[in-house]
Amino acid sequence: MSAIFTKIRNFLIPSETKKSEDGRDQWPSRTAFLLASLGGAVGQGNIIRYPSQVFNNVGLQWFVPYLMAIFLLAIPTLILEVAIGQAYRGGAVAAYNNMNRRLRGVGLASIMVSSVVVVYFVIILVWIMTYFRHSFTSPLPWEGRTEEFYYTQVLRQVDPTPGVIGPNGVESFFDYNGMGLIGEAVGWSAFIWFCVYLCMFNGVGITGRAAYFTMALPIFMTIILLGRCCSLENAGRGIRLYFATWDSSSIASGQLWQTATGQVFFSTGVGFGYYIAYASYNSKWANAVQDATIIVCSNCLFETIAVFAVFGVVGYLDINPSNTPRLGAFEIGFLTYPAAIAAMPGANFWAVLFFLTLMLLGISSTYPMLDVIVTAIMDRYGHKLQRPIVAAVLVVVAFLISLMYCSQFGYYLLDGVDRWINNLALVFVVWSELALSTTIYRFKDVFTETGKPAWVVYNGGYFLGQILGVAVGHGVSGGAGAGLGFGIFFLGVIVSVFLCKTPTAAAPIFCNNNAYLKRFWFLAFYSGNQLRRDLNVIVGSGKNWNIPMFWSPLIRYISAPILFIVYSFAYPEFWTLRNDP
Numbered sequence: 369m370s371a372i373f374t375k376i377r378n379f380l381i382p383s384e385t386k387k388s389e390d391g392r393d394q395w396p397s398r399t400a401f402l403l404a405s406l407g408g409a410v411g412q413g414n415i416i417r418y419p420s421q422v423f424n425n426v427g428l429q430w431f432v433p434y435l436m437a438i439f440l441l442a443i444p445t446l447i448l449e450v451a452i453g454q455a456y457r458g459g460a461v462a463a464y465n466n467m468n469r470r471l472r473g474v475g476l477a478s479i480m481v482s483s484v485v486v487v488y489f490v491i492i493l494v495w496i497m498t499y500f501r502h503s504f505t506s507p508l509p510w511e512g513r514t515e516e517f518y519y520t521q522v523l524r525q526v527d528p529t530p531g532v533i534g535p536n537g538v539e540s541f542f543d544y545n546g547m548g549l550i551g552e553a554v555g556w557s558a559f560i561w562f563c564v565y566l567c568m569f570n571g572v573g574i575t576g577r578a579a580y581f582t583m584a585l586p587i588f589m590t591i592i593l594l595g596r597c598c599s600l601e602n603a604g605r606g607i608r609l610y611f612a613t614w615d616s617s618s619i620a621s622g623q624l625w626q627t628a629t630g631q632v633f634f635s636t637g638v639g640f641g642y643y644i645a646y647a648s649y650n651s652k653w654a655n656a657v658q659d660a661t662i663i664v665c666s667n668c669l670f671e672t673i674a675v676f677a678v679f680g681v682v683g684y685l686d687i688n689p690s691n692t693p694r695l696g697a698f699e700i701g702f703l704t705y706p707a708a709i710a711a712m713p714g715a716n717f718w719a720v721l722f723f724l725t726l727m728l729l730g731i732s733s734t735y736p737m738l739d740v741i742v743t744a745i746m747d748r749y750g751h752k753l754q755r756p757i758v759a760a761v762l763v764v765v766a767f768l769i770s771l772m773y774c775s776q777f778g779y780y781l782l783d784g785v786d787r788w789i790n791n792l793a794l795v796f797v798v799w800s801e802l803a804l805s806t807t808i809y810r811f812k813d814v815f816t817e818t819g820k821p822a823w824v825v826y827n828g829g830y831f832l833g834q835i836l837g838v839a840v841g842h843g844v845s846g847g848a849g850a851g852l853g854f855g856i857f858f859l860g861v862i863v864s865v866f867l868c869k870t871p872t873a874a875a876p877i878f879c880n881n882n883a884y885l886k887r888f889w890f891l892a893f894y895s896g897n898q899l900r901r902d903l904n905v906i907v908g909s910g911k912n913w914n915i916p917m918f919w920s921p922l923i924r925y926i927s928a929p930i931l932f933i934v935y936s937f938a939y940p941e942f943w944t945l946r947n948d949p
Contacts, residue, residue, distance in 0.1 A: 388649075388652060389652070390652065393571050393572050393573070393649050394649055394650070395576050395649050396572075396576045398654065398659075400576030401576070401649070402666075403579035403583045404583070404736065405643060405736075406579075406583055407583045407732030407736060408646075408732070408737075409666075410583065410667050411730060411732065412726045413634070413635060413697065413733075415678070415729065416700045417634075417700075418675055419674075419679070419700050421627050422610060422675055422679075423679075423689065423695050423700075424689065424694045425623070425627055425628070426610065429618055429619050429624070430628060432619060432628075433625045434628040434668075437628055437632035437633070438665075440926055441632060441636075442632050442633070443664050444919055444922050444923045444927050445638045445801070445923065446636060446664055447656070447657055448801060448923065449647070449660075450643055450644075450659055451660075451903045451915065452647075452805075453645060453646070453647030454647040454650045454652060455652070455902075455903050455906040458644075458648050459641065459648060459740060459743035459744045460474075460475035460476075460641035460644045460743075460744065461475035461476055461748075462475070462747040467899075470808050471805065474797070474800050475641065477793075477796075478639060478641030478644070478740065478797055479641055479741055481640055481789060481793055481794050482737040482740040482741065483737075483741060484789050485640070486737035487766055487769045487773070489730070489737070490560050491553070491557070491773035491774065491778055493730040493731070494774065495523070495702065496727050497556040497727060498552060499706065499719070500724060503716055503723055504716065506715075508706075508710045508716065510706050510707075511710040511711075514703050514706055514707045514710070515703060518703060523778070524550050525546060525777075525778075525780070526544075526545045526546025527545075528543055528544045528545060529543040530542055531543075531948055533946070546775075546776030546777055547776060549775050550774055553775075557773075558767060561763050564731065564734050566578070567582065568739050570755065570756060571755055572646075578735070582732035585728060586732070587670070589721055589725040590674055592721065593677050594674065594680075596718060597676070597677035597681050598677065599680075600680050600681065600712070601684060603683045603684055604683060606678075606679040606682035607683060609683075609688055610679040626937050629930065630934060632668070633795070633931070633934070635667060635671060636663075636664055637667075638798050639794045640736070640737055640794075641740040641744075643660075645736075645740050646739070648743070652906060653906065653912070655907070655913055657907065657908070657912065658912070678705070681704060681708040684708055684711075709722060738759075738763070738766065742758055746758065791937075791938035792935065792938050795931055795934055799931040799935060802924065803830075803831070805896075806899065806920055806924040807924075808895070810894075810898050817869075817873055817894075818871060818887060819867065819868060822864045822867040822869075822887070822891060823891065825867060826860055826864035827860075828860060829856055829860015829861060829863075830860065833852075833857035834853060834928075834932045837849045837852050837856070838853070840852045841936070842939055861891075865884055868890075869887075870886060870887060893921060896921065897917075900917070
């Protein structure tokens, strides 16, 4: 019997972690890396956030901007993160520092985003576990009073005194009255943090094992839920809304494009730094481009299929955008789904299955964010510190910080912090990754070939065009902003080309015969192209997929400006909430 327990313990907690040829810890297998990485991407948002976005923009036209965002934003950005983590053998800070020490701040910013999000993300799991506990009560306690149960027994929030915006500006700010801690929320928070610790305390050896449970099991459970929800009475009515409706008029709506782009961006999970950290534990010669493509496509495929379950519920409850207000992620997860489950035969079983699935998906998205911080510390102080102790200290600190979300004020605090992080900080971090990587990498080579003044003018036009173009676009009109942005950029191109000295190094053959084209190529494309070539030496070796030639122009001149525009969309929302500190 003891031998059996020993084998189980060794499987769950391997005594020795596999090492790569440079001595760094390595994933037990490629499957473990992909599942753990997918855990960061595929989370509860795929089941509750994505359906809310699709419901509010219902129809097949949703997939036009959605698919474009996958290929123009998600895959190129993830290729960058996986490739630099694998090639430079370090987490976010170490990888960007190894690219160029001036990029270290980009890695630190990724860690900051993960540090803030991981703390408040846990409170959503706390709410899920509260529902999970009540799922064993028959009849379900929210039956016939879904909203009352959610607001009074789960959130236990106290309504604030609203602020007032007068004709001369803000006259008074919101006053939040309820601040007390919720005992059950504190208990569930401690339990969840303990689970997070178990999934990552001993490195990728145990994380790889945990990923099979926290990622593979929820997929199986989601398939069961999908079958049940799609077999509900009138489920086809809701599914037709999703997959048999077309509204060509909304294609011209900026709201549709903004929402679809934001969904792909947030769902993929770039910018948090965990793809860089996880890729650093890959074999140095792994197929990074293929791995990045698999992760993005699997994530998008999962949410595209899982949403059928929600639309089965939509048909069952006979709701649609014409008779229902716009739905948010929390409304789908904590109001719509529970209301449908309460009306099903065998409601307790389906409630347990649903909330357990959400919990496991949430756990699989939580420990990668904490792993970002652990990896950064171990990269810097690994020769002095033991990983289990570092992980334990971080979990305790994170638990203590998360207590402020375990209060009657927690929901409002989460809403405010999430708005700042997701709409501003995260988008800005990824924009910085794309724009600065293709500007700073080996920039001294460009100085040598073109001269510093030309480089400064060209990149000044590149960044200033985006900043002023977006500012004028919001302040005056979209057309004026686009005209000014492109005008500044092209002016910078013309001036810099004339300031530039003719490079002596070789350029692509189509540029070598014309001095001005050669100057322009070095100013516009050298850094990004050299980054691609240097990464391909490692990640594109053998039969691996190479990073394609169009990748660096794509992330610099298409992906980065798109993200800056998305970043600017946060301004109107913050302006309307200026009376809420």
